[in-house]
Amino acid sequence: MLKDKVNVFYESIIEDLLKCNFAICDDFFSNDEVSALRDNLLLKTEEENFRRAAIGNLFNEKVVKSIRGDSILWIDEDRMDLVEEMYFNKVNHFIDYLNSTCFLGIEESEFHYAVYPEGTFYKRHLDVFQNDDRRTLSLVFYLNQEDWQADYGGELALYLPDDDGGEVCKLIQPLAGRLVVFESKLLEHEVKQVKHPRYSITGWLKTR
Numbered sequence: 003m004l005k006d007k008v009n010v011f012y013e014s015i016i017e018d019l020l021k022c023n024f025a026i027c028d029d030f031f032s033n034d035e036v037s038a039l040r041d042n043l044l045l046k047t048e049e050e051n052f053r054r055a056a057i058g059n060l061f062n063e064k065v066v067k068s069i070r071g072d073s074i075l076w077i078d079e080d081r082m083d084l085v086e087e088m089y090f091n092k093v094n095h096f097i098d099y100l101n102s103t104c105f106l107g108i109e110e111s112e113f114h115y116a117v118y119p120e121g122t123f124y125k126r127h128l129d130v131f132q133n134d135d136r137r138t139l140s141l142v143f144y145l146n147q148e149d150w151q152a153d154y155g156g157e158l159a160l161y162l163p164d165d166d167g168g169e170v171c172k173l174i175q176p177l178a179g180r181l182v183v184f185e186s187k188l189l190e191h192e193v194k195q196v197k198h199p200r201y202s203i204t205g206w207l208k209t210r
């Protein structure tokens with residue numbers, strides 16, 4: 003990618019990240035792309051094996067329902083379908099831009115579909131593991147229906163420092179097509195209890 007070619011769209015995400023450690027972008031994918039991704043997720047919930055999400059990583063994982071209640075399916079970049087290819091084309095383009103403009107040194111990424119059934123949540127946490135701190139940016143793309151209602155709950159709560167050394171909680175609704183990016187090592191966050199099934203693709207950009 004040419005270094006001098008400024009992408010205004012990406013620049014506004016980067017500017018927010020630098021200023022607030024998080025960014026919200028509502029038009030990373032078109033409506034058609036969002037519904038194709040949602041249909042894909044729904045198909046896979048029937049055909050493939052979503053697993054109860056665990057905490058920790060491969061070496062120390064355990065399923066603890068009182069901490070998180072979502073089910074996930076990792077996306078395998080070597081076995082992608084056409085919709086996932088579209089997804090990765092866009093996301094990898096963004097990663098290349100981040101690397102060439104912000105020198106983040108992102109060398110790996112990992113993404114999974116997530117379904118939060120009614121009544122589930124994910125308690126406050128940080129997206130890094132005790133034995134692995136390579137996760138640099140967390141990305142969440144919401145694949146809910148366009149008529150998602152505020153009383154469905156399921157907000158992403160980001161805990162941010164305020165000017166007086168305290169903290170504020172920013173609640174973000176999981177609206178169809180919304181992308182939230184945040185600093186994995188800095189921002190504690192939680193998923194509030196959902197009152198309606200909640201769909202997303204969550205992923206992490208990692209250094210080596």
Ligand SMILES: O=C(O)CCC(=O)C(=O)O
Nearest residue numbers: 124129142158193202204
């Ligand atoms: O779905 C969300 O809004 C956030 C999910 C999350 O925090 C995680 O999977 O680590």
Ligand SMILES: [Fe+2]
Nearest residue numbers: 127128129191
């Ligand atoms: Fe998280």
